[in-house]
Amino acid sequence: MEQWQRKRDIIAMLSTQEFVSGEALAERLGISRAAISKHIDVLETLGLSIYSVKGRGYKLATPVSLIDESRLKQGIERRCFYFDDIPSTNAFMLSHSEELESGDVCIAEHQSAGRGRRGRKWVSPYGSHLYFSLFWRLTDGMSKAMGLSLVVGCSLAKVLKDLGVAGIGLKWPNDVYLDGRKLAGILVEMKGQADSNCELIIGIGVNMAMPDAQGEVIDQPWADLQGLAMPGKTEFAVRLQRQLQADLALFEREGLKAFLERWQASDSFIGKPVNLIMADKVETGICRGIDEQGALLLEVAGESKSYIGGEISLRPA
Numbered sequence: 001m002e003q004w005q006r007k008r009d010i011i012a013m014l015s016t017q018e019f020v021s022g023e024a025l026a027e028r029l030g031i032s033r034a035a036i037s038k039h040i041d042v043l044e045t046l047g048l049s050i051y052s053v054k055g056r057g058y059k060l061a062t063p064v065s066l067i068d069e070s071r072l073k074q075g076i077e078r079r080c081f082y083f084d085d086i087p088s089t090n091a092f093m094l095s096h097s098e099e100l101e102s103g104d105v106c107i108a109e110h111q112s113a114g115r116g117r118r119g120r121k122w123v124s125p126y127g128s129h130l131y132f133s134l135f136w137r138l139t140d141g142m143s144k145a146m147g148l149s150l151v152v153g154c155s156l157a158k159v160l161k162d163l164g165v166a167g168i169g170l171k172w173p174n175d176v177y178l179d180g181r182k183l184a185g186i187l188v189e190m191k192g193q194a195d196s197n198c199e200l201i202i203g204i205g206v207n208m209a210m211p212d213a214q215g216e217v218i219d220q221p222w223a224d225l226q227g228l229a230m231p232g233k234t235e236f237a238v239r240l241q242r243q244l245q246a247d248l249a250l251f252e253r254e255g256l257k258a259f260l261e262r263w264q265a266s267d268s269f270i271g272k273p274v275n276l277i278m279a280d281k282v283e284t285g286i287c288r289g290i291d292e293q294g295a296l297l298l299e300v301a302g303e304s305k306s307y308i309g310g311e312i313s314l315r316p317a
């Protein structure tokens with residue numbers, strides 16, 4: 001714990017956007033310059049970009065906003081598990097699901113095995129983004145969870161828009177875009193039965209300030225919130241948890257139909273030609289939004305078709 005606090009202290013000192021000497025860091029923290037160098041090496045291993053210039057010292061290449069654990073737990077009325085480093089917030093929640101209650105969250109500064117859709121790795125540099133998982137229990141079972149990732153997308157979009165972020169769009173079934181580039185991803189994992197209690201883990205990753213080195217390994221256009229007039233990551237996480245709790249309760253009462261208008265208002269592809277990439281073929285048509293089950297509606301040669309689940313990806317035509 002003490003070692004992580006020292007790393008957090010170093011990040012705080014380097015967040016002025018000015019170079020800070022190793023000597024100044026060592027004096028402030030009461031440790032040797034060699035120890036400072038080791039902490040810097042570890043932070044770089046965890047994905048942070050840190051400039052090191054002989055005679056000048058160190059400086060963060062991009063700003064880092066760390067969670068204030070005390071303010072986080074004051075703002076979230078449910079249980080909140082917070083870690084500097086963890087394999088995966090979703091995996092943690094899945095392994096503790098029997099003792100969790102709806103609305104409980106897990107947040108980490110770094111994931112060593114962050115998970116994305118279809119088994120992809122979610123790039124998780126330390127402190128640079130929001131890695132967030134929320135637990136929810138559906139008493140009516142998995143059959144009532146269809147379209148849940150779309151509800152989560154609507155929740156995240158509303159939080160961002162309420163904070164004044166322009167250019168937010170939704171991409172079926174689980175992405176949030178900023179100015180046509182991927183800003184956030186959603187991964188919903190389930191445990192339970194089709195017609196009885198179902199435990200849901202809702203994982204959300206939001207790009208806050210992407211380090212250059214990490215951005216270079218992402219295989220699609222991406223966006224982050226750096227440079228926008230946003231509150232800190234703590235306030236953002238609190239707002240997100242509250243919005244999710246309200247929207248998930250609404251989803252349980254009224255189903256996806258309560259969100260169709262919100263989805264359509266933010267759908268990045270509605271009315272546009274798209275390619276729907278499936279395991280064994282590609283379907284080209286005009287995106288017509290979603291139905292009350294969360295299926296994608298595609299107009300192909302004048303005929304409306306619906307698609308849901310499976311190995312499907314949506315791309316601009």
